[in-house]
Each structure stands twice: as structure tokens, then as C-alpha cells.
Amino acid sequence: MRKVSFAEFGGPEVLQLVEAEEPHAGPGRIRVAVRAAGVNPVDWRIREGQVLGAHPVVLPSGVGLDAAGVVDEVGEGVTGVEVGDRVFGEGVDTYAEFAVLGAWARMPEGLTFEEAAGYPSVVETALRIVREVGVRPGQTLLVSGASGGVGSAVLQIARDRGIGVIGTAGAANQDYLRGLGALATTYGEGWVERVRRLGAVDAALDLAGSGVLRELVELTGSPEKVVSIADLKAPEYGVRFSGVAGSVPAALAEAVDLISRGKLHIPVEKAYPLAEAAAAHVDSQAGHTRGRRVVVV
Numbered sequence: 328m329r330k331v332s333f334a335e336f337g338g339p340e341v342l343q344l345v346e347a348e349e350p351h352a353g354p355g356r357i358r359v360a361v362r363a364a365g366v367n368p369v370d371w372r373i374r375e376g377q378v379l380g381a382h383p384v385v386l387p388s389g390v391g392l393d394a395a396g397v398v399d400e401v402g403e404g405v406t407g408v409e410v411g412d413r414v415f416g417e418g419v420d421t422y423a424e425f426a427v428l429g430a431w432a433r434m435p436e437g438l439t440f441e442e443a444a445g446y447p448s449v450v451e452t453a454l455r456i457v458r459e460v461g462v463r464p465g466q467t468l469l470v471s472g473a474s475g476g477v478g479s480a481v482l483q484i485a486r487d488r489g490i491g492v493i494g495t496a497g498a499a500n501q502d503y504l505r506g507l508g509a510l511a512t513t514y515g516e517g518w519v520e521r522v523r524r525l526g527a528v529d530a531a532l533d534l535a536g537s538g539v540l541r542e543l544v545e546l547t548g549s550p551e552k553v554v555s556i557a558d559l560k561a562p563e564y565g566v567r568f569s570g571v572a573g574s575v576p577a578a579l580a581e582a583v584d585l586i587s588r589g590k591l592h593i594p595v596e597k598a599y600p601l602a603e604a605a606a607a608h609v610d611s612q613a614g615h616t617r618g619r620r621v622v623v624v
């Protein structure tokens with residue numbers, strides 16, 4: 328089969344499309360014929376060797392955690408899923424013709440493979456951080472960097488729960504945030520005042536890692552009301568850095584429920600053929616993805 332692989336850590340140019348042995352589904356796992364793989368920032372962080380503590384890598388390595396596809400092998404002990412089912416979920420080396428998944432759910436009706444591939448990691452992350460920041464219905468959550476994959480999910484989960492949101496994003500994404508039910512303003516000089524004019528905030532999420540933790544603590548009144556997924560300096564401000572994934576099966580079940588009720592939609596910014604995975608990484612690393620980019624097989 329063909330898969331995207333890298334033999335050394337480095338820039339997007341280390342990604343190669345290679346012939347490789349097909350993986351097989353061990354106990355408790357399934358194999359899918361991949362139709363699309365989600366492109367997450369963690370994919371290029373792993374490729375650069377930035378996150379070896381959380382994601383140990385043996386070179387040469389495949390790429391990709393999220394996928395949507397058609398089940399073609401069911402491992403020992405797995406029940407409730409059959410060959411031929413359309414599923415989305417998390418696994419390893421998903422930028423490939425076949426990949427093994429450790430967590431999956433049946434794709435909701437009406438969702439394309441390209442769309443489905445964009446959900447697993449962002450929904451797990453969004454549900455986890457909304458829980459960890461402790462925001463309740465009727466309160467207001469400030470989301471710094473609200474237009475990307477995780478932000479898109481956070482805004483819609485918050486809306487579904489009756490939590491108000493003020494989001495920051497670039498000028499081109501203001502209407503996008505408003506369409507997801509948030510009050511919106513731009514980041515950059517003067518942003519704290521612009522947020523204050525939109526209202527008081529009870530809790531805040533830093534999704535961009537753009538060096539705003541001091542301001543988020545000031546706006547919420549306490550470091551305990553702030554969570555970051557992108558700024559490793561969080562502990563210096565007394566802020567929690569959230570980096571340990573919660574239950575992916577539970578997140579997928581909740582994603583299916585939200586999608587089926589028409590409450591969650593993550594747009595696909597762009598789909599790239601497998602052979603252009605490096606271009607997908609270049610574009611993701613530029614830091615202005617709306618929703619999710621995906622690689623299609």
C-alpha cells in the first residue's frame with residue numbers, strides 16, 4: 328500500500344509517499360481502507376520531533392491520527408462493527424491507504440468521508456477543555472484563537488450547552504465566528520479592550536498559544552479560570568496546560584449525537600491528495616486554518 332512516511336525529523340520536505348507493508352488489526356482494533364485523514368497541528372509537531380515525550384516516534388514513521396474510511400478488518404474481541412461499515416476515529420499512521428484504529432464510531436448519515444476525518448481529535452480536545460475550564464450554562468467563555476479546528480468545535484459545543492462565547496480570530500473570520508453564535512473580535516493590538524466592550528468573561532481558553540495568558544488571567548480574574556492547549560508557559564501564570572487526551576470513544580459518541588442533531592459542523596478548509604501531504608502541512612503550519620484540512624486517499 329501507499330503511505331506517507333518520514334525517515335528523519337524536519338520540515339515538510341521530509342514527508343515521502345512510500346510503498347509499505349499493510350498494517351493489520353490486532354485484538355481490540357479495526358483496520359479501515361482510509362478515505363480521508365484529518366490534518367492536525369500535532370501531526371507536524373510530531374514530524375518536527377517537538378513532542379517526543381507525549382508521542383514517541385520510531386523512524387521511519389508514518390503520519391496522522393485521525394481518519395474516516397470503510398472497515399475492512401475487525402480484530403479479535405471487537406464487537407458492534409462489521410466489515411463494510413463507514414467509520415471515523417483515531418489510530419496511527421492514517422495518511423495511508425490502510426490504517427489501524429483504536430477508537431471509532433459509525434459515521435452519522437449525510438457526512439462525507441472528508442468531513443468526518445476532521446472531527447475526532449478536535450472534538451475530544453474541545454470537550455475536554457470545556458470540562459476542565461469549568462464553565463457553566465449561562466456563563467461567558469472567552470476563546471482566544473476561535474476559528475481553527477478546536478475553536479470551531481468549542482464554539483458549537485458551548486452554544487449547544489447555553490454557554491455564551493466571545494471569540495477572537497483574524498479579520499477574515501469574524502463573520503465565521505458570528506455564524507457559530509459567538510460575539511467576535513480580532514486579536515492583535517487593543518484586543519483586551521475590544522473584549523471588555525463585548526462583555527464580562529467567566530472563563531477563558533487559549534487555543535492559539537499567542538502569548539496572551541497574562542491578559543486572560545486578568546480578564547477572568549483568576550488563573551484557575553483559564554486553560555491553554557497551546558502555550559507551554561501556562562504553569563508560569565498558574566494556568567493549567569491541558570495535554571492529556573480524555574476518552575476518544577466517549578468524544579466520538581458525543582460528536583455523533585451533536586452532528587446528528589445538526590449542532591456541530593466542522594468545515595473542510597481544503598482537501599489534499601495523499602501525494603501532497605507536505606503542502607497540507609505547510610498550510611496548516613501557516614496557522615490560519617478555518618475548521619480542518621484533510622488528506623484524501
Ligand SMILES: NC(=O)c1ccc[n+]([C@@H]2O[C@H](COP(=O)([O-])OP(=O)(O)OC[C@H]3O[C@@H](n4cnc5c(N)ncnc54)[C@H](OP(=O)(O)O)[C@@H]3O)[C@@H](O)[C@H]2O)c1
Binds near residue numbers: 471474514557569617
Ligand atoms: N494540548 C492539546 O491537547 C492539543 C490538542 C489539539 C490541539 N492543540 C494545539 O492547539 C492549537 C490549536 O489547534 P487547532 O487544531 O485548532 O489549530 P488550527 O486549526 O491550525 O487553528 C489555528 C487558529 O489559530 C488562529 N490564530 C492564529 N494566530 C492567532 C493569534 N495571534 N491570536 C489568536 N488566534 C490566532 C487562527 O485564526 P485566524 O485564521 O482567524 O487568524 C486559526 O484559526 C495548536 O497549536 C495545536 O497544536 C493542542
